Amino acid sequence: AQKITQTQPGMFVQEKEAVTLDCTYDTSDPSYGLFWYKQPSSGEMIFLIYQGSYDQQNATEGRYSLNFQKARKSANLVISASQLGDSAMYFCAMRVTQTGANNLFFGTGTRLTVIP
């Protein structure tokens, strides 16, 4: 069975500071992808960053980076130089190859608030 755990219901960060949002995962499938999505107050789900299980380097996309520690089964999202527009819900998700549905398995999310 696949499981994503996000243990931080809410986080606060000062504007221009960096913040790390935690995500741990569990799967017996050796091939998987890890995704982070942002959900602002307007409600849409915005894809941020992807990390593959076989990728040797941590993924980066602009101010977003993924701290991938395979042995610990963690895939933390790091947001550098936080901006007020980063205030949102953030979801970690995983996709594997072996399940029939091949869907994303989501964590329960972390609400990030950026303080001016």
Added chain:
Amino acid sequence: DAGITQSPRYKITETGRQVTLMCHQTWSHSYMFWYRQDLGHGLRLIYYSAAADITDKGEVPDGYVVSRSKTENFPLTLESATRSQTSVYFCASSESRLFQETQYFGPGTRLLVL
């Protein structure tokens, strides 16, 4: 580039009524998904489709029906709405079933069942 759209964006209905949520994508993606989002549960899969005329159940399919006669459309029908189906519904699509493929989401439909 419209991407993936959903309609209606907001819907209020009554218990027992039939409701259909529409999803349309312009990318010709093979795979399409319906998720529901509830507080404390993240997103959960209701149904998915691998191609036109191929659909299958996800984690929470009870009370829902889907069809996919055309690649670009994937409507979700609540046959007899219940209050427990009050939720935010997201449609998503991806090019293939590979784990590397990103799923892209529509804007969501907020459904309230009275």
